[in-house]
Amino acid sequence: MSLDPATVRRIAKLARIHLDEDELPRLQKELNTILGYVEQLAEVNVEGVIPLSGGTEAAMRMREDVVSDGGYPEKILANAPDRIGNFFAVPKVVE
Amino acid sequence: MKMLDWTIVETLAALDSAKVSALELAEAHIAAVGSLNPHLNAFITITPEIARKQAHAADVARRAGAAPALAGVPLAIKDLFCSENVRTTAGSKILGPFIPPYESTVTGKLLSAGAVVLGKANLDEFAMGSSNITSAYGPATNPWKRDDGVKLVPGGSSGGSASAVAARIAMGATGTDTGGSIRQPASFCGIVGIKPTYGRCSRFGIIAFASSLDQAGPMARSVEDCAILLEIMSGFDPKDSTSADRTVPNFRAACGRNIAGMRVGIPLEYRVSGMAPEIEKLWQAGIEWLKQEGAEIFDVSLPHTKYGLPVYYIVAPAEASSNLARYDGVRFGARVEGEDLIEMYERTRAAGFGAEVKRRIMIGTYVLSEGYYDAYYLKAQKVRSLILRDFREAFANVDVLLTPTTPSAAFAVGEKMDDPVTMYLNDVFTVPASLAGVPAMSVPAGLDARGLPLGLQVIGRHFDEESVFAIAAALERAADFRSLPQLRAGATP
Numbered sequence: 001m002s003l004d005p006a007t008v009r010r011i012a013k014l015a016r017i018h019l020d021e022d023e024l025p026r027l028q029k030e031l032n033t034i035l036g037y038v039e040q041l042a043e044v045n046v047e048g049v050i051p052l053s054g055g056t057e058a059a060m061r062m063r064e065d066v067v068s069d070g071g072y073p074e075k076i077l078a079n080a081p082d083r084i085g086n087f088f089a090v091p092k093v094v095e
Numbered sequence: 096m097k098m099l100d101w102t103i104v105e106t107l108a109a110l111d112s113a114k115v116s117a118l119e120l121a122e123a124h125i126a127a128v129g130s131l132n133p134h135l136n137a138f139i140t141i142t143p144e145i146a147r148k149q150a151h152a153a154d155v156a157r158r159a160g161a162a163p164a165l166a167g168v169p170l171a172i173k174d175l176f177c178s179e180n181v182r183t184t185a186g187s188k189i190l191g192p193f194i195p196p197y198e199s200t201v202t203g204k205l206l207s208a209g210a211v212v213l214g215k216a217n218l219d220e221f222a223m224g225s226s227n228i229t230s231a232y233g234p235a236t237n238p239w240k241r242d243d244g245v246k247l248v249p250g251g252s253s254g255g256s257a258s259a260v261a262a263r264i265a266m267g268a269t270g271t272d273t274g275g276s277i278r279q280p281a282s283f284c285g286i287v288g289i290k291p292t293y294g295r296c297s298r299f300g301i302i303a304f305a306s307s308l309d310q311a312g313p314m315a316r317s318v319e320d321c322a323i324l325l326e327i328m329s330g331f332d333p334k335d336s337t338s339a340d341r342t343v344p345n346f347r348a349a350c351g352r353n354i355a356g357m358r359v360g361i362p363l364e365y366r367v368s369g370m371a372p373e374i375e376k377l378w379q380a381g382i383e384w385l386k387q388e389g390a391e392i393f394d395v396s397l398p399h400t401k402y403g404l405p406v407y408y409i410v411a412p413a414e415a416s417s418n419l420a421r422y423d424g425v426r427f428g429a430r431v432e433g434e435d436l437i438e439m440y441e442r443t444r445a446a447g448f449g450a451e452v453k454r455r456i457m458i459g460t461y462v463l464s465e466g467y468y469d470a471y472y473l474k475a476q477k478v479r480s481l482i483l484r485d486f487r488e489a490f491a492n493v494d495v496l497l498t499p500t501t502p503s504a505a506f507a508v509g510e511k512m513d514d515p516v517t518m519y520l521n522d523v524f525t526v527p528a529s530l531a532g533v534p535a536m537s538v539p540a541g542l543d544a545r546g547l548p549l550g551l552q553v554i555g556r557h558f559d560e561e562s563v564f565a566i567a568a569a570l571e572r573a574a575d576f577r578s579l580p581q582l583r584a585g586a587t588p
Binding site: 003027031034039042049050063081088091092 | 192194196197293306307308310333336337339340399401402404405416420423424425428433434435437438439440441444445453454456457458461464471475476477478479480483514515516519532
């Protein structure tokens with residue numbers, strides 16, 4: 001399968017990455033090279049195989065659902081590009 | 096300066112016998128970083144003032160008879176580990192202004208053990224690369240030179256860590272390995288590096304790339320030095336839900352084990368076409384060395400080996416696309432303003448990420464998107480299961496596997512860059528162990544025809560790093576690798 005320019009634009013939109021039109025042909029070619037390479041997995045018979053989703057087969061550990069950390073808004077906000085009081089500030093969202 | 100050549104073992108002995116102070120050692124390294132880093136670009140950020148303070152504290156503790164295990168040993172920290180109050184970039188522009196308010200668990204353990212931090216080591220952007228070329232802070236350089244004298248890559252993604260340790264401007268370093276990012280640069284720079292079992296080291300505070308694969312590990316100039324560092328870096332951490340609640344063995348003791356009777360597997364599928372003849376020869380030499388120490392050699396088969404890379408280039412980008420969604424210009428990092436919120440996200444990410452990171456995010460986004468998830472992502476996870484099964488079956492009969500670390504020695508900037516896949520092929524021998532979560536280590540074993548170091552890889556069972564250390568130490572003794580890079584502290588270039 002080969003990605004067309006419209007699909008590349010759609011992926012960029014989903015990934016929230018702005019693309020200039022002149023970047024499109026190069027990116028399309030590179031993505032198709034990678035997808036062409038991974039295509040070989042089609043030949044592997046995986047009938048009845050349970051997918052391995054994590055780095056271990058061990059079940060994820062559960063913990064008590066309690067507050068274990070926090071109470072330092074200044075630390076949390078210290079890296080904010082923009083803030084108003086104890087809030088992260090973003091451009092106005094108007095639907 | 097002789098002390099810059101010391102191993103960590105030798106350094107700790109010298110510090111304990113007051114032959115040298117931690118402050119003297121730190122000053123020598125700070126000076127060496129100052130003179131060599133402009134050539135190597137191994138560090139993105141240097142922290143000489145912090146190093147001096149830590150060295151002084153190590154000296155005070157030692158005089159009081161209370162020196163912790165690593166007191167006074169100067170290290171480089173890959174700039175993927177969050178360092179409290181020290182800029183941490185992940186090699187990306189998007190984290191250029193980021194100063195973490197907390198310390199990663201692994202570096203926290205090293206600091207508690209008295210380590211001296213010289214600075215934050217260069218890496219491929221978000222650890223995505225095998226060359227260190229994708230760093231937004233310029234590529235790190237390999238201190239080794241080929242016969243044609245061109246600048247070589249140190250490998251990646253932990254390229255700055257490997258370069259610094261090989262050039263003797265740091266005694267050891269932390270690395271992280273997602274598909275070979277510790278082992279491949281270790282091999283390219285002629286040093287030792289181990290990726291432990293997935294879950295052995297906490298991932299808390301390590302900037303995430305692909306969470307089911309990312310593992311921290313040490314890089315150093317001897318197997319025993321790696322054992323010392325890994326023992327400190329390992330251990331259960333409730334802050335990482337995949338951290339293994341297991342006792343950390345005595346890795347250093349394992350380095351001295353007799354390997355007679357150990358069973359070593361040679362995977363047939365790693366004999367790929369186009370492999371440099373020197374690598375083939377070195378692999379054979381490794382087999383002979385282990386035989387001489389009494390190990391038994393067996394042919395084994397890992398039939399799904401060739402699918403390792405394609406699985407990796409679905410799974411890792413998928414996880415990356417999800418992990419890197421957090422860089423949106425809202426809570427931390429750089430922001431580029433836009434007309435509205437969506438445009439701010441899109442412009443922030445377009446300006447903040449480099450080409451390779453964008454490629455991987457987009458591949459990941461595609462393979463996780465509606466209609467393609469089953470064909471790509473789910474399929475890859477199933478083949479990943481088969482790769483793990485291959486290792487399980489092999490390890491039913493042998494204790495460790497021996498393979499080359501890489502299919503070639505270090506290459507020059509510009510080589511292997513025809514397309515992304517050519518670069519990806521570098522990781523063909525390292526990726527399968529990452530997918531299976533088993534420990535794997537690279538040990539320098541010889542030089543290629545053009546004078547560049549080559550490594551052998553030892554792969555072990557889950558949580559059996561001890562066997563890996565035992566075999567790696569035997570290889571190290573037999574290989575007696577003493578060649579030095581041309582660019583190093585104390586050498587006249």
